[in-house]
Amino acid sequence: MVPIVLLIIAVNIVGVALIAFLKPEYSRKIAVFVAAVSAVGVVRLIIQLAQSGVQPGVVYIPYLNVGLSFGLTGVTAVLLLLSEIVIFVTAASGNVEKTGAKASAILMTLFQIAAVGIFTSQNLLLFFVFWDIGVIAMFFMINVLGGENRRAASINFLLYELFASSMLLIAIIMLYVYTPAHSLNIGYLISATGIPSNVELAVLISMFLAFMTNMAVFPFHFWLPDAYAEASTQGSMLLSGILTKFGGYGMLLMFGISGLAIHYSQYIAAIATVSVIYAALMLIRQKELKRAASYAAMLEMGIILLAIAAYNTISINGAVYGMFAQGISIALAFLAIGVIKSIFDESNIDRLRDVLSGARSTAYSFALAIFSTIGFPLTAGFIAELLIFFGAVQSFGVYGLIPLAGVLIMAAYFYSIISNCLLLRNKPTRAIGIAAGSQRFGFYALSLAIVALGILPFLLLVVLRL
Amino acid sequence: MILPEILVFLVLLPFVVMTVSSCAAIVTKSRRFAMWGGMIGAFLAAFVSTIIMNENISVSLFGYLSVTPLSAFFIFLAGSAIALVEVLAFRYSEIFPEFAFVLSLSFIGMFFIAATQSLLPIMIGLELMLVSTAFMMLAHGKRRAEAAVKLFVFGSMAIAIFAFATALVFQYDPTLSLTAISGSAGYIAMVALALFIAALGFEAAVFPFNLWVPDVYQGAPAFVTGLLAGVNKKMAFLVLIYILFFLFARYAPLFSPAIEVLAVLTMFFGNILALKQNNLKRLFAYSSISQAGYILIGIAVGTSAGLTASLFYIFAHSFMIIGAFAIIGFLESHGINTVDDCNSLYSRNAFIAVSFGIIMLSMAGIPGLIGFFGKFLLFTSAVAGHMFWLAIAGIANSLISIYYYGRVMNAMFQRKSERTILMDKYVLLVVLFVVAIIFLFGIYPQPLIHMAQQAVGYIPLG
Numbered sequence: 001m002v003p004i005v006l007l008i009i010a011v012n013i014v015g016v017a018l019i020a021f022l023k024p025e026y027s028r029k030i031a032v033f034v035a036a037v038s039a040v041g042v043v044r045l046i047i048q049l050a051q052s053g054v055q056p057g058v059v060y061i062p063y064l065n066v067g068l069s070f071g072l073t074g075v076t077a078v079l080l081l082l083s084e085i086v087i088f089v090t091a092a093s094g095n096v097e098k099t100g101a102k103a104s105a106i107l108m109t110l111f112q113i114a115a116v117g118i119f120t121s122q123n124l125l126l127f128f129v130f131w132d133i134g135v136i137a138m139f140f141m142i143n144v145l146g147g148e149n150r151r152a153a154s155i156n157f158l159l160y161e162l163f164a165s166s167m168l169l170i171a172i173i174m175l176y177v178y179t180p181a182h183s184l185n186i187g188y189l190i191s192a193t194g195i196p197s198n199v200e201l202a203v204l205i206s207m208f209l210a211f212m213t214n215m216a217v218f219p220f221h222f223w224l225p226d227a228y229a230e231a232s233t234q235g236s237m238l239l240s241g242i243l244t245k246f247g248g249y250g251m252l253l254m255f256g257i258s259g260l261a262i263h264y265s266q267y268i269a270a271i272a273t274v275s276v277i278y279a280a281l282m283l284i285r286q287k288e289l290k291r292a293a294s295y296a297a298m299l300e301m302g303i304i305l306l307a308i309a310a311y312n313t314i315s316i317n318g319a320v321y322g323m324f325a326q327g328i329s330i331a332l333a334f335l336a337i338g339v340i341k342s343i344f345d346e347s348n349i350d351r352l353r354d355v356l357s358g359a360r361s362t363a364y365s366f367a368l369a370i371f372s373t374i375g376f377p378l379t380a381g382f383i384a385e386l387l388i389f390f391g392a393v394q395s396f397g398v399y400g401l402i403p404l405a406g407v408l409i410m411a412a413y414f415y416s417i418i419s420n421c422l423l424l425r426n427k428p429t430r431a432i433g434i435a436a437g438s439q440r441f442g443f444y445a446l447s448l449a450i451v452a453l454g455i456l457p458f459l460l461l462v463v464l465r466l
Numbered sequence: 467m468i469l470p471e472i473l474v475f476l477v478l479l480p481f482v483v484m485t486v487s488s489c490a491a492i493v494t495k496s497r498r499f500a501m502w503g504g505m506i507g508a509f510l511a512a513f514v515s516t517i518i519m520n521e522n523i524s525v526s527l528f529g530y531l532s533v534t535p536l537s538a539f540f541i542f543l544a545g546s547a548i549a550l551v552e553v554l555a556f557r558y559s560e561i562f563p564e565f566a567f568v569l570s571l572s573f574i575g576m577f578f579i580a581a582t583q584s585l586l587p588i589m590i591g592l593e594l595m596l597v598s599t600a601f602m603m604l605a606h607g608k609r610r611a612e613a614a615v616k617l618f619v620f621g622s623m624a625i626a627i628f629a630f631a632t633a634l635v636f637q638y639d640p641t642l643s644l645t646a647i648s649g650s651a652g653y654i655a656m657v658a659l660a661l662f663i664a665a666l667g668f669e670a671a672v673f674p675f676n677l678w679v680p681d682v683y684q685g686a687p688a689f690v691t692g693l694l695a696g697v698n699k700k701m702a703f704l705v706l707i708y709i710l711f712f713l714f715a716r717y718a719p720l721f722s723p724a725i726e727v728l729a730v731l732t733m734f735f736g737n738i739l740a741l742k743q744n745n746l747k748r749l750f751a752y753s754s755i756s757q758a759g760y761i762l763i764g765i766a767v768g769t770s771a772g773l774t775a776s777l778f779y780i781f782a783h784s785f786m787i788i789g790a791f792a793i794i795g796f797l798e799s800h801g802i803n804t805v806d807d808c809n810s811l812y813s814r815n816a817f818i819a820v821s822f823g824i825i826m827l828s829m830a831g832i833p834g835l836i837g838f839f840g841k842f843l844l845f846t847s848a849v850a851g852h853m854f855w856l857a858i859a860g861i862a863n864s865l866i867s868i869y870y871y872g873r874v875m876n877a878m879f880q881r882k883s884e885r886t887i888l889m890d891k892y893v894l895l896v897v898l899f900v901v902a903i904i905f906l907f908g909i910y911p912q913p914l915i916h917m918a919q920q921a922v923g924y925i926p927l928g
Contacts, residue, residue: 061910061911063915064842099881129833129838131833132832132838143875143879144881151880154876158872159872162865163865166861166865169842173849177849177850
């Protein structure tokens with residue numbers, strides 16, 4: 001398993017170098033090619049996982065007792081698959097804003113290294129290294145390619161995310177110093193005993209702060225609306241589709257590593273509920289499509305945190321399924337919004353009218369993405385929310401259903417967006433362009449995934465159970 | 467296996483090569499000759515010290531000096547850093563042969579400090595470094611006079627304090643050797659300890675003694691600033707290690723809290739004042755002050771792990787700051803002096819912008835770059851040494867530093883195409899070397915950790 005992961009990373013590094021030194025015309029082609037190769041590598045990894053299991057790594061930094069060990073579990077296989085799909089579609093559908101082709105291809109490829117590294121590394125130090133690489137790549141994605149207020153938004157994003165990684169670093173250092181074997185191996189940490197209880201509590205708190213900041217849960221979400229709204233379309237797709245899943249995966253790890261976490265699951269669930277309601281209330285005040293979608297993403301992450309806090313088999317499956325479903329549907333939503341913006345030069349909900357006749361495929365994709373986000377039957381989001389709320393009720397009783405109120409508020413607002421912006425025919429907004437073929441490819445690929453997983457959930461659950 | 471006699475010869479050879487070649491170059495007025503002599507000397511020194519570190523042996527010279535792996539670590543650092551400074555000076559200095567001569571004197575001073583067995587060579591070394599650095603500043607334009615005088619006055623004062631402290635220690639050990647003074651030494655020893663810390667605080671730019679730093683860094687030409695921040699300051703840390711862990715080894719419970727407080731104050735002082743700086747040189751002056759605070763973390767912890775981390779970070783920061791000042795000097799020669807001037811640097815010269823970004827991210831401690839492992843080792847050693855708050859302060863400071871590095875990066879990566887800046891091949895060489903080091907040890911730190919570990923093996927700990 002180690003050689004394949006290293007091979008994927010090496011291919012990506014070569015890709016970055018090639019993009020940097022060749023002309024901008026080739027940037028996108030190379031990025032797509034590298035993403036395709038990585039996707040093949042990931043599929044190979046998952047097949048290997050089905051046949052064998054985690055294998056021991058090779059020595060890397062003996063002084064710190066850190067080895068280069070990579071491995072997959074069912075959960076990480078799903079998340080890895082998600083990131084490959086989103087990155088491939090992001091690369092293939094191209095740069096909607098048509099600026100900085102080179103920079104976006106380089107940063108996307110760097111981000112791919114981070115994603116592959118995070119979901120496969122079996123060592124917390126490597127996890128951290130890849131985590132920060134992802135954050136930095138994303139920072140530049142916003143800073144270099146973003147919209148009007150990108151400077152403030154990117155610095156804000158960087159400060160929040162590095163606060164998260166500082167917290168994670170504290171947790172990692174404490175685990176390293178206080179575990180009897182001085183090892184950061186994830187497999188070891190999950191079974192390790194003998195950590196003093198106050199240290200364990202400190203580890204739990206700092207890890208929770210780190211991952212909740214990354215997931216954009218209520219008091220630590222302030223980076224999210226600006227970052228999503230100011231990032232380029234590709235940036236928003238990667239941010240919402242993959243970056244917040246780092247935190248989701250981290251939360252799952254946290255529950256695995258720290259036995260204490262389960263004692264506090266009610267409080268975590270309460271925070272998640274507050275976050276969901278808050279996001280819903282913020283959502284209905286948004287007049288800008290991208291900002292609305294970003295609060296929807298925040299709301300979904302709150303629901304996923306609820307599922308993780310419930311921590312039973314159904315809800316964990318639901319959380320992972322939810323991360324997958326939310327990742328592809330919100331990425332599709334951002335892609336569609338980016339295309340709408342470029343076709344109509346307008347993204348204000350009050351002024352945007354009759355998208356359906358101006359841009360048919362874009363409108364359908366946007367609607368599908370929205371349906372999946374609010375959990376409409378026959379879409380992937382439905383299965384996810386079904387599992388999540390079954391799990392939540394199992395652990396927290398009827399209180400687990402409170403966040404459904406938030407989902408309902410979101411659904412109502414999005415129905416009004418669909419009926420006003422997509423369908424309403426008086427004073428139609430004039431289209432000044434059409435969706436490019438590559439963007440339509442992105443629509444079809446993600447829509448297909450959403451519908452397929454809505455009808456045939458076992459496709460993903462098979463991987464999840466590995 | 468190389469015979470010790472040959473090693474003695476080899477250890478001294480670089481200095482002979484450097485001094486003689488630069489003297490000859492002054493006479494013949496040949497810049498190239500001085501350059502090649504200096505480069506060969508510096509690389510020879512680095513090469514010999516790798517042999518010494520690799521074989522893990524020590525070479526005694528005339529009974530006064532002795533080159534151990536600990537010295538070799540610093541000679542290696544100084545040699546490779548001086549090679550970089552030499553390249554930059556070759557590009558920017560009008561009187562390069564003279565500069566090379568003075569630089570070789572400075573290198574001899576560093577060698578004295580690195581290889582010392584007693585307190586006297588340290589003083590000689592500090593003097594040599596100080597006088598030659600002040601000359602280097604003075605020799606490059608009239609505007610530098612203020613910086614040079616400031617450095618000279620403060621440096622002389624530090625050496626005077628150092629001499630006074632040495633005199634106080636004299637009564638315990640007339641040979642002034644670097645062996646632990648006895649436990650019953652009493653309050654005079656404590657005064658001496660405090661004076662030593664103060665003197666080295668001046669040299670290493672530690673908090674209450676660092677007010678000269680921004681002015682001097684700003685006034686000096688960038689390549690001299692690189693030398694000052696990258697090598698001279700690091701030698702002061704070596705002297706601090708000698709004083710604390712050789713001479714005052716039995717006073718660890720006494721000085722450890724003091725160094726801890728100094729570390730925290732230095733970090734916060736540097737970082738908080740850096741937040742509002744607009745001039746690039748001042749910004750990096752304050753940033754290097756805060757980095758000195760990080761290095762102190764490992765010294766405050768005082769365990770083998772802590773000192774290993776400190777040495778690692780000394781190495782890392784030395785190259786990062788030389789690279790940073792190489793870039794700043796290059797930008798200065800194109801009229802870019804402040805953060806605002808950096809606007810859209812990326813579209814003017816992508817290579818400089820990207821490497822400047824990499825150096826700053828490394829200083830901020832982003833993984834995959836050398837600064838991260840340095841900080842990780844430091845914080846880990848602090849937590850393991852039960853100095854939890856020191857680690858927290860360090861992490862908090864990394865977070866603060868992101869803000870001002872982020873400001874510079876924010877300015878650099880704006881899309882406004884102005885006229886491009888042509889790359890200079892000497893600066894390119896230096897920056898490429900620094901970036902290569904940053905990535906090499908950032909991705910695979912084990913060799914450097916091993917080197918530092920071996921050097922720390924020669925520090926008598928508990």
